[in-house]
Amino acid sequence: MKNKLPKEIPIVDLKQRVSDFVESYPGGHEALAAILNIRLPAFRNRFNEKNGTGYFTLGQLETLEDLSEEKFLADYFNERIGRVSYQKPDAGALDSVELHDLRMRVDQRKAALSMCIGESISNDGYIDEKEAIEIIRKHNRCIAAETEYRHSLIEIYRKKG
Template sequence: MNKKEMVNQTIAGFPGGKEAVAAVLGLSIDGFNNRLYEKKGQAFFSVDELEAMASLNNTPYVAEYFAEKSGYLVVAVPEVAELDSVELFDLQVKLNGVKGMLDKVLSESLADGVIDRTERQAIEKMKRHYLAVFTTSMNAIDAVYGEG
C-alpha cells in the first residue's frame, strides 16, 4: 500500500468524508488534498496527523503501512470482555476464509509455473493478512482459556 492508499483507506467510511476529516485536522479540503498529493509545496501529513486520522475511524491502516515498511505485522489485540465461544468461532471462520483466499492466490499464481512480481505482491499481501488473523485468533483463544 502506498501513502495515498493508506490515507484513503483510513478515512473511508468516516461520516462527512474527507471534508470532515480535513476539518478535524484544522485544514481546508484544498489544504488536505495538497498534503495528500504533496502539491503546492505541501509536505505529506505528519505522524501526529496520521495518528489522528486513524483514531477517528479506529482503523489499522496507518499502523499496517509503517509495519509493512519495517517488515513487521500488525495484530489486533482482542477485547477480553467481549470474547466468548461464539466470537472464537467467528474468528476461526474468518481465519478459514482468509486461508482459502491465500490458497486461491497461490493456486492462480502457480498456474503458469512462475510467480511474477505482481503475483508475489498479491501473495505477500494475503500472507500478511492471514498471519494477522491467525495471531489474533490465537491471542483470543489464549485470552479466553489461558490460565491468566
C-alpha cells in the first residue's frame, strides 16, 4: 500500500530548493552557468524553463547538489519512492564524543517531532494537510538521525580482527 500525500503540497519541492540554492550562491547565475559549462542565457532558460528548454538535466542537478550543503536531489528521489536516507558515518572520524553528538541530534529531532504533533493537535483538534507534511518531514529526519547513530555506534564498537 502506497502512502500518497496530496499532490498540491509536495514535501520536497525540488524546483524551489534549487531556486533557493541558485539565488543564494555567490556569483549567482553567472557563476553557476560557468560551472555547468553553459552560456548564461541557456542557464537562465533552463532555470525558468523558457524558450522551449526543459529544466536542468539530471547531471546538471547533481552538479548543483554537489555544490550545495543540502541534498535536495536525494530528498526528492527518496520522497518519490517513499524512502529515507541517512548520512553514512565516516569510520575514521568517529569517536565517543561524536557518538554523543549524534545521540543528542536524535533526541532533538524526536523532541521537535513530538512538539510538532502536539501543536498540530492542540490548534484545532485535527492534523491538516500542511501539518501532516511537516510531521512526516520531522519523522523522516528522526529515522535518518537514528539510523546514522546506530551505524556509528556499530562502527565505534565493532570487534576488530
